[in-house]
Amino acid sequence: MLIVKPGFQTFSLAYGFVLAGTSLNGLAFVLTKFLERRDSPLTVMLWLNMITVLCFSPGLHGVPEVPPSPWLIGLLVLGPIGQYLGILALRRADAATLAPMNYARLILAGVAAFLIFGERPDVASILGATVIFASCLPAMRPGAGQAMLAGKASEPRSPEHTAPPAAG
Numbered sequence: 065m066l067i068v069k070p071g072f073q074t075f076s077l078a079y080g081f082v083l084a085g086t087s088l089n090g091l092a093f094v095l096t097k098f099l100e101r102r103d104s105p106l107t108v109m110l111w112l113n114m115i116t117v118l119c120f121s122p123g124l125h126g127v128p129e130v131p132p133s134p135w136l137i138g139l140l141v142l143g144p145i146g147q148y149l150g151i152l153a154l155r156r157a158d159a160a161t162l163a164p165m166n167y168a169r170l171i172l173a174g175v176a177a178f179l180i181f182g183e184r185p186d187v188a189s190i191l192g193a194t195v196i197f198a199s200c201l202p203a204m205r206p207g208a209g210q211a212m213l214a215g216k217a218s219e220p221r222s223p224e225h226t227a228p229p230a231a232g
Contacts, residue, residue, distance in 0.1 A: 096151060097159045105151040109144065167196045
């Protein structure tokens, strides 16, 4: 709430859209982890983009043609690169470890908004960005993902909690 600061003085349908979009994005994140176990990163990207095109193509009827611009070209190039790198990350780390890193997008978007549009963050936004950054640090420790999935603290397990060796 520090970053978004909606206040909730008035209900807006936009809050529902953001909540639904975030929930679906989280589901897609987990499903991508399942897909990457079986298929290559490029195959996963193909499936994700094919499904997206099929689902949203009917909505393109009547949309005016968008002239190419450097921003659009950058989006078309950098979007797939980011998606590919995200799939590679899921291949090499637990989803629970990587999930907090998604919040770093808020910080990067704030920096970009400042550099490109001249938007200045207020104190609450800076405080929120600091909280987000600090919350990502524990997740970057080796083995943090397994500890989060197991619901355990990140402390080493004591000998009495380990399984005895299997008999011969």
